[in-house]
Amino acid sequence: MLLDAHAASMRGRRYLIDCRRPLPRNPLDSPAIYEAGKALFSVTSLQSATHATGNLFLDNLPENALNVLRPALVHVSLKHGQLIYERNARVESVLFPLGAILSIVLDMSDGATAEVGIIGREGMSGLGVALGLSTNKQRALVQVPDGAYAIPVEDFRAALECEPELKSFALRYGQAVLTSTSLLSACNSLHPINERCARWLLMAHDRVADDLLLLTQDFLSQMLGVRRGGVTLAASALQEAGFISYSRGHINIRNRAGLESASCECYGSLECDWESIMGYSMRKDAVPFKAPELGALRPDGSSEQS
Numbered sequence: 519m520l521l522d523a524h525a526a527s528m529r530g531r532r533y534l535i536d537c538r539r540p541l542p543r544n545p546l547d548s549p550a551i552y553e554a555g556k557a558l559f560s561v562t563s564l565q566s567a568t569h570a571t572g573n574l575f576l577d578n579l580p581e582n583a584l585n586v587l588r589p590a591l592v593h594v595s596l597k598h599g600q601l602i603y604e605r606n607a608r609v610e611s612v613l614f615p616l617g618a619i620l621s622i623v624l625d626m627s628d629g630a631t632a633e634v635g636i637i638g639r640e641g642m643s644g645l646g647v648a649l650g651l652s653t654n655k656q657r658a659l660v661q662v663p664d665g666a667y668a669i670p671v672e673d674f675r676a677a678l679e680c681e682p683e684l685k686s687f688a689l690r691y692g693q694a695v696l697t698s699t700s701l702l703s704a705c706n707s708l709h710p711i712n713e714r715c716a717r718w719l720l721m722a723h724d725r726v727a728d729d730l731l732l733l734t735q736d737f738l739s740q741m742l743g744v745r746r747g748g749v750t751l752a753a754s755a756l757q758e759a760g761f762i763s764y765s766r767g768h769i770n771i772r773n774r775a776g777l778e779s780a781s782c783e784c785y786g787s788l789e790c791d792w793e794s795i796m797g798y799s800m801r802k803d804a805v806p807f808k809a810p811e812l813g814a815l816r817p818d819g820s821s822e823q824s
């Protein structure tokens with residue numbers, strides 16, 4: 519039903535990505551879409567076929583699949599606390615984080631909230647789009663500010679229809695997210711807070727470019743689903759062991775190997791499962807961060823390498 523409605527909505531509309539016509543050179547070829555996205559997008563587009571994007575989902579796509587997306591990808595800067603999408607709201611764009619971390623949050627009727635997942639450079643927002651949905655069932659906001667690539671949702675849908683390898687890769691990503699979510703659910707009910715705290719810090723560390731995490735204790739308690747006092751004790755124990763230093767919302771990873779030894783088995787299991795499903799690691803020591811090389815748009819819409 520949803521797919522039928524989507525097919526009907528696609529008829530007669532002109533998108534950046536359209537299987538029936540040659541790919542345009544850049545987003546300005548479709549002024550309506552580009553103008554609609556300007557509030558979110560900065561004017562930097564991904565034009566080069568030879569440089570890594572910095573997002574591991576994009577960088578591990580088959581080349582033809584990335585080339586289908588490439589003309590419509592633009593670089594955006596995400597701010598701390600920025601709302602990416604609201605529960606049950608229409609998806610407007612799909613994001614591929616670079617050094618940013620998005621937090622997926624569930625809100626309860628009594629006002630309590632809990633984080634149920636994070637999305638960083640290993641993946642993308644808007645997985646539901648690949649599954650044929652138009653709205654999100656959770657809320658997403660920016661926990662760690664940095665850059666991302668964005669694509670209007672109509673272009674992403676069109677690319678999925680154009681390129682079967684993109685669709686199968688996105689579905690594999692869905693399986694990887696489902697596997698991770700299941701494991702984290704078991705972890706949260708079985709393992710001690712200290713070990714879960716170490717596991718969460720490792721997951722966050724893999725997704726940011728440096729060793730500094732800007733996280734409050736309130737945020738960490740939300741991540742781990744425990745009271746703030748429990749997070750304080752866990753962070754203090756990790757600090758006393760010399761694995762992290764912590765002060766006023768700043769967590770510095772001092773000894774990553776030590777932090778791994780303090781984590782429950784779930785960090786390793788998550789990594790192992792992820793790599794076996796997606797075919798790539800998200801570990802910082804396996805895939806170091808590097809600045810993506812972007813093509814900058816000139817006012818006439820043509821591109822040049824920055």
Ligand SMILES: [Zn+2]
Binds near residue numbers: 704706713
């Ligand atoms: Zn665990």
